Each structure stands twice: as C-alpha cells, then as structure tokens.
Amino acid sequence: MRCRRRFAALVSVFAGLTVFATAALSQDVILSFEWTAERLSVPPGGQATIGLIARNDAVYEADDLELEIELGETGFEVAVEPELLAKIAPFGEATLLITVRVPEDVAEGEFELRTDALYTYCIEESCFLIAEPLTLRVVVEAGVDPVLPTPVAQHDPWPPVVIGLVLGGLAVSLALARRSRWRIPAILLLTLAAGLGLAYGTLRTQHEQAKSIGASLCVSCVGLEPTTHHAPELTAAEEQLLAGVTEASELLVFSARWCHACPIAKAFVAAVDEASPGITHRVVDVEEEPGLAEAFGVVRGGRTVVPAIARVDTEELFFGTEDLKARLFALLDLPAGVDEEADR
C-alpha cells in the first residue's frame, strides 16, 4: 500500500513537471520574420514601404500580430498595414507593410529602429504572449527611389529552383526509364509525391492562396494596363492645390495581397491624403470586406478588380494605376495640369 502511494505521488509529481516543462518549453517563438529588403532607402522628405513576411512554422494559430516600432528622436512617421493582424494559420504566412515617412530636415545616414513583433498563441488552455525583437534599418539618402515597386515581391531563388529540379528530374528520369517494368513503380512514386504535395500545400494554406490569386484580378498582371513601377509624385503646385481642399472627402483604395500594382495606388493616395486637410483614405482588403467591394462596383463579371479607387460621397471609381494622378484628380473634381497654369 505504501509503495503504491509513493508510486502514485511520484507519478503525479512527474506528470506535473511534464505539464509545466511542456508549457515552459512551448512558450517559444512560432513565427519567423523576414524583411522583403535588407534596408529601406528613403530620401529626405519622402516615404518608402517595406514588407515584413511573418511565417508560422508551427501547428498552432498565431493571433493578434502587431508591431511596436521605437522611433526615438528620429522624427520619422511610421504606418503599419494592417495595424493588427487577427490570425496566421498553422504553416501559413502573411505580410505586413511598413511605410516610413522621413522629415525634410533629417540628417542623411543609417538608422536602426528597434521593432518588437507582438503576438499570442494558445495551446489548449495555455496562451502565450511573444515579443520578438527585430531591427528595421532605414537609410536616409538623397536621390533614392522613394517607393519600392512591389514591396512584397522578392527574388527568392527557391521557388524556381524547386520547380526546375522537380520538373527537370521528372523529365530526365522518365526519359531514361524506357523499360516497361519501371512504369508501375514510377506511377506509385508519383502518386506518393502528388499526395505529399497536396497535403503539405494544404497544410500551408496554399489552396487558399490559389483561390485568392484566382479571385482577384490585378489589372496589370494580365496585361489590361501597362505595369507601373513608381507612384507618381506630387509637384509643389499640386501640393498647394491639395492643401486648399478642406471639404471632407473619403477615398477607398481596394487592394488585394497578390496585386502587383496595389502598393503604387496605396502610396499615391496616401500622399494625396497627407497633402490635403479635407481628403482622407482607407485601404480596403477585398478578401476581408467583399461586401464593400461589391457595393462599390469593384466586382465586375464575377472578378474583384484591383486596384480600384473609389470616392465615397459620389460613389465614383476607377481601376488600375495608368494615368493615376490625372484620374485621381478628376475623381476629386480637381483641375488637371496645375503646373502649366502655375508656369503661365
């Protein structure tokens, strides 16, 4: 009897320690972070955008991801989009866009901004708050391109390398395996590879990515308009004109994560918003607010067309980034070609 009690006590202590140790060990980072560029180059008085890719390498869902960026005495202004990311699915990933605006009078040089990525995750009843320290490097330099063309795009060599190796290997091995006795083993191996690819891809929510890429039509991606790499810049005369717009007017920028031209539209509308006391804007993710996209006529023929810029009070909108400045000014009932008038 005594032995049994001792054994039960030992088992309880061991079980308790195991639970505690598991919880303690589990309080670990589950997201890995990667900047889309090594550093962010911004001219004095300009702004630029960088992407932060958050990858969830765990089987648990990461919740409420937000960034805390220490700006100190730099005088920079920072906007993060989205400000709060509600969740990242197991094996999923998401990208935050960080736009840094630098004042005119800042000294040129490199600045390191301490950034904490805060998020939570739960294992059954136990939830953990994680603060992952990161560093955002900002280089203030005159004459650099103020906006990255596509902040979330990158030259990651792995996708083409993996596709090339898989398809090349397949072509060579099937060309060499001419004997009929290789046929059934080859079919079995390929079936296994197909199953693994689909299962792992689904775990990484790639089926959702496929659907979301297919559902939103990015106008420059299929060649409905020329590809734009830079947001237009406002001239001094245009900034002066916008500064005189005091009547309240809200713009909606409809965008999607996979849209190549959306960062251009967002950057330019943000610059117009900044220059005018009356104009405000909001970025609408068409996947998160499909009803709003439908209501404003952004859905055409079953496809959600992005980028689209809509004016809320008149419900007028236009698609794409071709002649962006002229079309946005027309949407706002502002005269085009103010520079020529100023020259005269």
Place this chain on the structure above:
Amino acid sequence: MKLRWIRRSTQGAGLLLGLFGVTGIGMTHILFPGLHCYACPLAVTVCPIGLMQNLVAFGVVPYFWLGALFVYGLVAGRGFCGWFCPFGTLNDLLAFRKVRIGTWTSYGKYVVLAFALVGAWLATDTLFCKLCPAASLEASIPFLFLGVAKVNTPLLVHLGTLAGTLAGMILIARFWCRYLCPMGALLSLFNRVSLLRLRLDPERCKQCHACTSECPMGIEPHTQHDNHNCIKCGACVDGCKFHALSLGFGLRRR
C-alpha cells in the same frame, strides 16, 4: 461510337467548366487541367501557369501546385489537351491543315515554360500572362466591354499575340498546342506514365501510315505512341482500319 464524338462531349464539358462562373459560385481552390485564364469573368478555376508565376514572384515554393500537377499528369498527361482544354478545343476547331513540320520546333513549348518561370522570378511579375493568347481572348476582350480595360499598348500586344496564334492555328493544326503551350509542356512530362494511354498492337499494324495522316499533332502514332506531343485525342484510333491502335486507362504499358 467513334472516339471523336465522345471527345466532343468532354471538350464541351471543359468549355462548360470554363464558363461555370455564370452560376455565381465564384472562384474555387481547383486548378484547371489546361490553359484557361483565371481572369476570365466566368472562370471558377485557377490557371496553373498564372498561379505558378504569381507564387514564384512572391517567393512561395508551390507544393500544392506541384501536387495538383502530378495528379493531372498521372491521370491523363496531355490527354487533357485533347479531351478537355478549352484553348485546345479552339485549336481543334481551326485544325484545317494536319501538316508535319520539323520535330525540333515542338520543343518551343519548353522554352515558353522556362520563360514563364524564369521571367516571373527575374521580373517578379507575370510576364507570360501579358502575352498569353488565352488571356487575350478570355480576359482582355471581355474586360474591354466590362469597362475595366482600355485600348492601350498592353491590349494591342494581347490582340497581336491572339491574331498571330489564330493565324498559326489555321495554317498548322494544333499550332499552339504543338509549339508554344506551357501547360502542354508541363503535362507532356507525364505522357510516358499517365494512366490514359495510347496502345499499339504491333501484330495488327500494317505500317500503312493512315494514323500519321490523321494525327493533328503531326507525329507518327504507330512508332511514337508515348511521344511528348501526343495529346491522346484518338484521331489515329478512329483512322486505323486494322484496329492496331487503342486508347484507354490502365497500369500496364501495352
């Protein structure tokens, strides 16, 4: 029943799936087993070539895409080109001249596939989509009428590639499928192992070359029945009066 009539019905099903968006179900997770632009207003499936380019541009290793490709390849290989693909059906409708032109040119489709892959990586953009004649037909023209696209340089480029492709289809049967289709290039890798196979009974074959004159892809089915260009359409099966060729699903080679 002749294979041709069964094939017309499956090609009709492919067209219907391509236009299924009219039911309002919206985009699904399914990859289309052929070349069909996902920007098409009525598409409910994702174009594999467009998806590949987007994932490469955004730095995603496409496991799901590879898995789906392997499934389609194993089931029918290029059989989807002959039996299902809407753009293949358009090729079929314009296949007036079943000519044979140098075999090396048929490797052009691998160059187009490499261009789509490497171009997406280098330019972080979907370069092939801007030239794709399927996108011209299924996206550029419809969206011009829907008030999204305008008459601009990209539209003229699209119309140019479409006109060139249509002219090629009229002059050479299955011109796009033979020489340029990147989706055909992907599926052709599986032609040797796919479950849908063209089989030859050598004892019945009289070497009359009737199958060769029937083949829209310009190959010799009685000697090259697992050729990367064979779309398993069955034209050779219908054309062989000695019943030396047959088409069917099976694990065994012959």
